[in-house]
Amino acid sequence: xxxxxxxxxxxxxxxxxxxxxxxxxxxxxxxxxxxxxxxxxxxxxxxxxxxxxxxxxxxxxxxxxxxxxxxxxxxxxxxxxxxxxxxxxxxxxxxxxxxxxxxxxxxxxxxxxxxxxxxxxxxxxxxxxxxxxxxxxxxxxxxxxxxxxxxxxxxxxxxxxxxxxxxxxxxxxxxxxxxxxxxxxxxxxxxxxxxxxxxxxxxxxxxxxxxxxxxxxxxxxxxxxxxxxxxxxxxxxxxxxxxxxxxxxxxxxxxxxxxxxxxxxxxxxxxxxxxxxxxxxxxxxxxxxxxxxxxxxxxxxxxxxxxxxxxxxxxxxxxxxxxxxxxxxxxxxxxxxxxxxxxxxxxxxxxxxxxxxxxxxxxxxxxxxxxxxxxxxxxxxxxxxxxxxxxxxxxxxxxxxxxxxxxxxxxxxxxxxxxxxxxxxxxxxxxxxxxxxxxxxxxxxxxxxxxxxxxxxxxxx
Numbered sequence: 001x002x003x004x005x006x007x008x009x010x011x012x013x014x015x016x017x018x019x020x021x022x023x024x025x026x027x028x029x030x031x032x033x034x035x036x037x038x039x040x041x042x043x044x045x046x047x048x049x050x051x052x053x054x055x056x057x058x059x060x061x062x063x064x065x066x067x068x069x070x071x072x073x074x075x076x077x078x079x080x081x082x083x084x085x086x087x088x089x090x091x092x093x094x095x096x097x098x099x100x101x102x103x104x105x106x107x108x109x110x111x112x113x114x115x116x117x118x119x120x121x122x123x124x125x126x127x128x129x130x131x132x133x134x135x136x137x138x139x140x141x142x143x144x145x146x147x148x149x150x151x152x153x154x155x156x157x158x159x160x161x162x163x164x165x166x167x168x169x170x171x172x173x174x175x176x177x178x179x180x181x182x183x184x185x186x187x188x189x190x191x192x193x194x195x196x197x198x199x200x201x202x203x204x205x206x207x208x209x210x211x212x213x214x215x216x217x218x219x220x221x222x223x224x225x226x227x228x229x230x231x232x233x234x235x236x237x238x239x240x241x242x243x244x245x246x247x248x249x250x251x252x253x254x255x256x257x258x259x260x261x262x263x264x265x266x267x268x269x270x271x272x273x274x275x276x277x278x279x280x281x282x283x284x285x286x287x288x289x290x291x292x293x294x295x296x297x298x299x300x301x302x303x304x305x306x307x308x309x310x311x312x313x314x315x316x317x318x319x320x321x322x323x324x325x326x327x328x329x330x331x332x333x334x335x336x337x338x339x340x341x342x343x344x345x346x347x348x349x350x351x352x353x354x355x356x357x358x359x360x361x362x363x364x365x366x367x368x369x370x371x372x373x374x375x376x377x378x379x380x381x382x383x384x385x386x387x388x389x390x391x392x393x394x395x396x397x398x399x400x401x402x403x404x405x406x407x408x409x410x411x412x413x414x415x416x417x418x419x420x421x422x423x424x425x426x427x428x429x430x431x432x433x434x435x436x437x438x439x440x441x442x443x444x445x446x447x448x449x450x451x452x453x454x455x456x457x458x459x460x461x
Contacts, residue, residue, distance in 0.1 A: 144255030235262035295450030334378030341383025
């Protein structure tokens with residue numbers, strides 16, 4: 001069955017055929033490990049996991065590379081400000097290495113809780129400094145980079161076209177987002193490949209240009225080429241990476257070897273919170289831990305993400321999570337009914353469902369349509385083990401543990417119920433401090449309280 005993906009590079013949906021018929025090579029931009037990954041970040045990882053699983057469902061072998069940015073990502077995309085790793089290290093009074101390890105471990109813990117597959121190759125920026133140096137040397141040799149007193153910059157004017165991915169025009173935007181901070185830069189849009197480190201900079205390495213540290217964009221170009229070659233099949237990431245990071249990756253690759261590194265560029269859209277942006281000032285930056293602490297299984301969030309195509313904005317609300325949690329329970333209950341069924345189903349019916357599911361995922365990862373097919377199977381009045389086996393096959397793409405038995409209702413101790421009732425009163429009185437203290441007390445007793453439209457629900461940890 002033909003497979004189609006939307007390609008950001010060509011701005012259209014295209015039939016996918018890998019460069020190598022036996023193996024699909026993918027590069028995904030991984031986390032900058034200076035803070036916890038948000039549920040918005042995790043939406044991108046869920047999309048990337050769906051891509052992996054869909055390719056494997058179609059019989060392809062995968063070689064998937066993901067980077068860990070543990071140096072080089074400045075707080076501004078305009079080559080200014082502190083390195084995010086150093087900023088976080090100062091705030092938490094830890095070394096950059098300690099910061100990187102701590103948040104890298106948390107990131108992979110979140111992937112595991114969401115049942116997301118781990119890419120075949122995980123590469124850290126700090127372990128590929130020499131690869132980056134060689135890449136920059138080649139760009140200088142090819143005439144695409146130049147040295148100033150503060151950095152080695154990529155000269156965008158040398159390209160036949162800059163903005164091929166995002167569609168920006170340098171002529172129209174020279175007074176735009178990128179401000180010419182370094183007066184030695186030839187063009188406002190020139191970006192730093194290699195940055196000369198101040199004396200007190202914690203992370204710096206010997207190079208032909210003195211003690212330096214890498215720019216953010218060069219790491220992905222260097223590691224992508226090292227593990228996947230000059231050109232590979234698919235590059236993924238969040239939509240926010242298009243105008244700077246991914247645009248600059250393309251520029252670097254064209255400067256070094258004359259090629260756009262990936263044939264397909266795929267990007268996941270933003271997650272909205274109650275219809276607006278996620279921001280610290282609004283107090284709505286949610287982590288996977290926040291979902292768990294509200295009593296939801298992490299997989300509930302994964303199923304929620306399937307309610308919307310990866311290329312569309314998705315609006316997160318706690319009411320939607322309540323609804324999705326019930327849906328997950330019903331799917332699993334439906335699976336169990338089929339598992340216990342003794343009816344036979346015709347080969348034609350099974351193939352019809354399977355074809356519909358396959359067509360949905362092959363149509364640019366249309367998960368809302370794919371999940372609707374799953375519901376059709378679950379709701380079928382004929383109860384058959386053949387349907388359970390089909391749902392197991394679908395779950396190799398969904399990854400929602402559909403065969404897991406729903407949790408049975410448990411008796412809640414009277415002590416816990418009394419605290420929960422006190423907390424309910426505190427919330428009605430808008431005494432949020434007292435409410436939080438009582439929630440903590442419930443947690444200490446081994447239970448999680450989840451607020452809903454009917455009041456609350458208590459779940460054993």
